[in-house]
Amino acid sequence: MRDENKKYYNKALDLYNKGEIDKALEVCEKGISLDLKNSNLLNLKGLLLYLKGDLNGAVAAWKINKDYNNDSIAKTYLNDSYKDESREKLFKEAERLVNNLAINEAIERLLICSESDFNMIKVNNLLALCYLRKGDYDNSKLYLNKVLSIDKNNSTAKKIYKEINEFLEVKSNTKIFVPLLLLIFIITAITISYKSGLINKIINREKNELIYEDKSKTENKEEEENNREIKENNKAAEENNKEESDNLKEENKVTPLTNEEIQSNYEKASTYFEEENYKASKDLLIITLNSAENNHLHDDILFLLASSYDRLNEVEYAIKYFDEYLLKYDYGNYSQEAYYRMALIYKDIDINKSKKYAKELADKYPKSIYNNQNINTILNS
Missing domain, CATH: 1.25.40.10 (Tetratricopeptide repeat domain)
Incomplete structure (x- = not known):
């Protein structure tokens, strides 16, 4: 039996070293079920549960080892485990x-x-x-x-x-894309500049030819030709002005934020929020939200915006953005608090809706820290 115990222990340890912690636990369970005297396997099981955060399970394994095998290592683990509470x-x-x-x-x-x-x-x-x-x-x-x-x-x-990898990939592609846009812009600018210069040369050449011809004509004819030249020049100027105006319109269009700018804005807004400057947080997030639709921080930005409105007691907008968050990211990182906040917001507005969100929280996250007395009161009202 000793060789069999050693085989299970070595197999479980090998799986753990390969990053297969769940499979290692399965081997521990199987070996322990065959022989409770396998103290090494009991200690290993306790350690694996300890790493996974199951303090009660770890303590139970070590207690069995201490009581059944009088194992000194298990006693040490038990003494140290109380500090982890x-x-x-x-x-x-x-x-x-x-x-x-x-x-x-x-x-x-x-x-x-x-x-x-x-x-x-x-x-x-x-x-x-x-x-x-x-x-x-x-x-x-x-x-x-x-x-x-x-x-x-x-x-x-x-x-x-x-x-992380998706963000870094987008960032890498952006580094290539921006210089390419810049190159296209430069080439376009040179082309426009060249065309403008050519047009001016043609206009000037025609102007000189007209002046030369005017010398041999009557004064009335000269005035008529001059008027025609003025009209042509005005037309050319109007076309140039229109082109410049179109360029300005293009420049004045709202430019989407880069991923770096979105990241920076989110960090600043988070700092404002922690400093209880909720208005500054809200204002910055509103600017950022439209550009963040496909960004990995979109859920964070949406929830932080809803929370900022909530702290400002702007209930209508808090509801709007909490609802949008839950619609897009149900079971997301902030879903528990979103359900909790919605239940509390609606408590004095619409008790039925309040109960709806409280029930969603209780059903989907029965072990959540947000299933507190507030939620119980709403559900029992």
Whole structure:
């Protein structure tokens, strides 16, 4: 049996080292079900659950090992695990701060959480998300790599990585596209300039020829020809003015924001929001929203705009943008708070709609921190 125990332990450890944490756990479960005396496997199971953030499951595995096998390593793990209860609370607080768009404050708490390996998958994923929202893609990738090193199939990490790569790809294409536009503009300008010069030469040449011919004609004929020249010159001037006017109209069209500008505006608006300058946040986000339709920050911008209106007590617009967010991003990063805010907003306006959003929150996110006394009161009213 000892050889069999060792085989299960080595297989589980090998899977863990390959980033297959869930498969490693399956092997642990199978081995432990055959023999509870496999203390190494019990400790490994506890550690894997510990990394995934299941503190209760980890403690249960180590307690079995301590009680059944009197394992000293399990005792050490148990003694250390009590310190992680505060980190579990800190992580939940960081989640709430991210939902409230207080990214910098969330990072502060998550960095404290990261001092321990407890819950490292969720902690590093949330840190990666925070740095993504701040536009710090290098740091975001750093934390994603930590996740993928132990859980290579982690869907959250892959999703964040995809967002980063899509943005960097667009940015790279923009770098090629902008110089190309500039080159086209220069060539067009040179062509227009050349044509304008040619037209002026033709006009001047015709003018000189007309003047030469006028010398041999009567004074009345000369006046008539001069009038014709003036009309022609005025017509040419009008055409040139029209061309310049058209060019000015093109220049004055609203230019869509670049991805870098969208990112910068979102970061500034987030700072305004954290500083409780909600009007400045709202004004900047309104300018940014139209250009961000296909940007990876569109959901963040939409939710932050709704939240800014909410804090300004501009209920009509808060409802509009929260609704738009839920329509486009149901089960998104901010859906829980969006349902919560809509339930509270409608509480004194339309209790039936308030109940509708409260029920959506309770049904879709039964373990959400937003399923609090406020929601219970609405549902029971």
